[in-house]
Amino acid sequence: MSVPHPPPRIRRATPADEDALGRLDRATWSTLHAVQPRPQPPYEPFYTERFGPRDHLVAESGEHTDGRMDGHIIGYLRIGFPTSLAANAHVRQILGFVVAEEARGTGVGRALLRAAAEEARRQGARRLTLRVLGHNTPARRLYESEGFVVEGVLPGEFLLDGKYVDDVLMGRKL
Template sequence: MPAAYIRLATPDDEDALGRLDRETWSSLHAVQPRPQPPYEPFYNERFGPRDHLVAELGGALVGYIRLGFPTSLACNSHVRQIQGLAVAEEARGAGVGRALLRAAQDEARRRGARRITLRVLGHNTPARGLYESEGFVVEGVLPEEFLIEGEYVDDVLMGRFL
């Protein structure tokens, strides 16, 4: 399979991103209930095209990663946080998630970040393995932070220097 093409999102990607987000919803990574119609717009006042990198395979949008600030504080502006990552089912195992993660780190560096962080649910073993393989380390754990489908789940804080 050819390598994914990674680029910044555009306003025209909104519908495809919304569909992808709904299709990849899983209690493995989501703390919000499954989206129901009428669907909220993918872009909003907090996150727009400039906050997303997208992956394409064969011209089809098959993944995205959202890069934001962990807080609105000026003293924290040297840190970026991954605040969403999704890969279409048919593109999993093709290196799309890894390519998006690497591109997000490059983009964060380009935008002046010194560190990059993320939060991942403790039971999301595949994502945790990917992050660890790319140099992220566990920097904290909030035990049983979420109750998801009747199970208490840890919130794992990970990060790395760029």
């Protein structure tokens, strides 16, 4: 019998999270979801001029039986504007989404997606969109279970590991 995992704590990222987020990002790199080459040292900073702590939700591992949070970052989601156009300001886009290998299948990704929808609504958004690689079946199933639908496909958009992979555009109303 498996031991149930305590629910993750979702919070806004802080400047102090940068190193942990960078390590998590590098540790989870895969052509299942990444279109950029594997990061190599010296590593670029995780936060950039465009995306800082305010644009990231962080999942921390859950509460221990004694009520303490262990504070280990096990996932993040980057949310932002898909364009800088005023006519598109009612839309937010998921621009990065990672769950640590050991936390996959435990509800962390679902909690982050729900927190992102809540945050997008709080910001006044009416839609939430994302892009996912066509061969990333686990992510696509999760997105569909949270109300996202396929709104477009760019066939063979990326060449990864010698194979052409579709870029799938998904979205949902908030």
